[in-house]
Amino acid sequence: MADHAELMPIATQAVSMARTIIHHRAPAAVTTKGDRDMVTDVDLAVEEAVRAFLAKETPDIRLVGEEHGDSGTSESDLWWVLDPIDGTANFARGIPLSAVSLALVDGTQAVLAAIDMPFMNTWYTARAGGGAYANGEPMHCSAVKDLSDAVISIGDFAVGDGAAPKNRVRLALLAELGANAQRIRMIGTAATDLAWVAQGRLDATINLSNKPWDTLAGVLLVREAGGLVLDHDGSQHTSDSANTIAITPALKNEIMSRVAEARRG
Structure with missing residues (x-):
């Protein structure tokens, strides 16, 4: 699997852009898109902004987003996958548990990850073979046995x-x-x-x-x-x-x- 570390700054900039939109824009419209499934105008604004940014920075890599689906076809096995606001039901009610989730995927496995929790002042990154980090500090799973x-x-x-x-x-x-x-x-x-x-x-x-x-x-x-x-x-x-x-x-x-x-x- 190739090393895609050079794309990490693009991923982190994309979720930082999303965080800024979320911090400065309260949800003004909530639309039903299925049985007890919703989308806000902020979800749409975030996805549209991140799509435009990634299309400019990585034009040869397609993007699959929750709200607008697949951006197109590509001969590459690489693809971005985005949830502009994971936890929309929380976000729409003012519950501060939501996240922007972005991954670069090679085939069926993520090789880069950037997650931002805009109301918890916490962001996470990972690179395949390069460790996982919270606010830039290494993190590890628990050692609980029972x-x-x-x-x-x-x-x-x-x-x-x-x-x-x-x-x-x-x-x-x-x-x-x-x-x-x-x-x-x-x-x-x-x-x-x-x-x-x-x-x-x-x-x-x-x-x-x-x-x-x-x-x-x-x-x-x-x-x-x-x-x-x-x-x-x-x-x-x-x-x-x-x-x-x-x-x-x-x-x-x-x-x-x-x-x-x-x-x-």
Whole structure:
């Protein structure tokens, strides 16, 4: 895999631009784009600004964004993936848990990551083989070994068609982990969940879905901080995975066995 370190300043400048927009523009319009799924005018403004910036700086690399989809075709295996505001429901209500998530992806794996939490004054970066950083300082996953000591976040419930069977798995998992883990949290932003696993604030996060704009930047953070990110079957997470399960290594067997049990029903 090639070293794309020279593109890191572009990635960090892009999320810094997004942070500035978010800090200076309160949401004025909220639009429904699906069952209990929303977008604000600020999401759109951020994505449009970052798209224009990346198109200028890296014209040969296509971009996939949550709000406007794929920018076009390219012969390169490289692509940017952007969530302009991960945690829109939080942002629209003034809850300060949201993040800008940007990754450079080579094939199905992120090679650069930049995540900014604009209301927490925290930003994260990672490069494949180069470590993970919070505000420029190296970070590492936790060393928690016992489920009874673990703080675990769970991704949002499914909505839309087919949500009921998916949520039965989530409810089973909540019941099992709630009875055995130290604490369960539902934060409402996958990028933050993953960044906090990388930082050791969480010991695992279980997201029973996989939208690349939500996950790929955070997946690289976790791996570069010494953690594992797996699909539900234990395979290594990629952009094509069904689920996104990030774990500090010592908890792998306990967490994955409970995910499997919840899926069996």
